Amino acid sequence: MHEVGIAEELVRQVVAAACGMARGTEVAVDVGALQWVDSDALRQAFDAASQDTIAEGARLELREVPPRAVCGACAAVYVPEELGIYVCPACGAAEPEFVEGNDIVLVSLECLSPEEENRESY
Amino acid sequence: MSRIEVVSSVLRANQVRAEETRARLDAAGVACVNLISAPGSGKTTLLQKTITALEGIPCAVLVGDLQTTRDAERLAAAGAPVVQINTGRGCHLTADQVAEGLDRLDLSQIQLLFIENVGNMVCPAGVDLGEHRRVALLSVPEGDDKVAKYPTLFQGADLVLLTKVDLLSVLPFAVRQVEEDLARVNTRAPLVRLSTLEGTGMDAWLAWLRALVAG
Numbered sequence: 001m002h003e004v005g006i007a008e009e010l011v012r013q014v015v016a017a018a019c020g021m022a023r024g025t026e027v028a029v030d031v032g033a034l035q036w037v038d039s040d041a042l043r044q045a046f047d048a049a050s051q052d053t054i055a056e057g058a059r060l061e062l063r064e065v066p067p068r069a070v071c072g073a074c075a076a077v078y079v080p081e082e083l084g085i086y087v088c089p090a091c092g093a094a095e096p097e098f099v100e101g102n103d104i105v106l107v108s109l110e111c112l113s114p115e116e117e118n119r120e121s122y
Numbered sequence: 123m124s125r126i127e128v129v130s131s132v133l134r135a136n137q138v139r140a141e142e143t144r145a146r147l148d149a150a151g152v153a154c155v156n157l158i159s160a161p162g163s164g165k166t167t168l169l170q171k172t173i174t175a176l177e178g179i180p181c182a183v184l185v186g187d188l189q190t191t192r193d194a195e196r197l198a199a200a201g202a203p204v205v206q207i208n209t210g211r212g213c214h215l216t217a218d219q220v221a222e223g224l225d226r227l228d229l230s231q232i233q234l235l236f237i238e239n240v241g242n243m244v245c246p247a248g249v250d251l252g253e254h255r256r257v258a259l260l261s262v263p264e265g266d267d268k269v270a271k272y273p274t275l276f277q278g279a280d281l282v283l284l285t286k287v288d289l290l291s292v293l294p295f296a297v298r299q300v301e302e303d304l305a306r307v308n309t310r311a312p313l314v315r316l317s318t319l320e321g322t323g324m325d326a327w328l329a330w331l332r333a334l335v336a337g
Contacts, residue, residue, distance in 0.1 A: 004212075006133075009133075009136075017126055017130075034248070034274060035248050084273035094305060095308070102248075103132075104133055105129060105131055106128045106132055107127075107128060108127050108129075109126045109128060110123055110124070111124050116123065
């Protein structure tokens, strides 16, 4: 359900970035696996939040980013063996500082300019 | 078709607001603890007892709920200033809501601020509110598999409270399972067994809070 807040902020940033464009057609987002985002829920929330904005109807291109951690005990860098098991392979502590896989990043947009939009509508 | 490169964090707006809140609390000398758990794990009861027991440390509570002011009423009866935040359809508090809640408190009159998050083990776990410490609660009736099922909440916790341990004598619940699962996600946070009914663990919890306030 936290996908709703994520989608609202995503739409806000898409609208800001697409200033001067007629319509967004594709929105590429890197989703950190640690954010436990449900792709379907995010798509639905994005569709709802983008209504009546230039992002309405845009396709969400989601890419999951796996976690990478720095061990807080021994500073080893490691990739957790699976989500929910964060034991450091070097020292056995579970004190991960996640340096990847913990963010949600708006990467890029595909947009139609007003001229392109007009051409398409012919 | 034009491609616009953006590369901006969708979570950053909340993070910036949370950092502002932390700085504001630091300037006022107020320690802040964010309590996260499922509904019914005993957050409100624990806070009622805690506020009463922490004599000499003036507390306040920001309490988030989807609906009603019932928790706020219970906490106000314990004698602390309470700010209720109704999140409506929001499944967790946001840094914005907490910052607005702070505006309704006199920070010069308190030393310790509790944030009682919306009862939910998933959504609040990834959201920084500007707190100094995060406490995860797990109650015995919820079952001993919850650390494994909701690793993000427990991974991010500075302290884990196993509440309602007075029910260990009547419910099948393996504390060892919780300890083992916790060892896979978080070896930093102590696990305190607590019963507000019988008083078990209250000394350890209160000592942890006093140490935090003392800085």
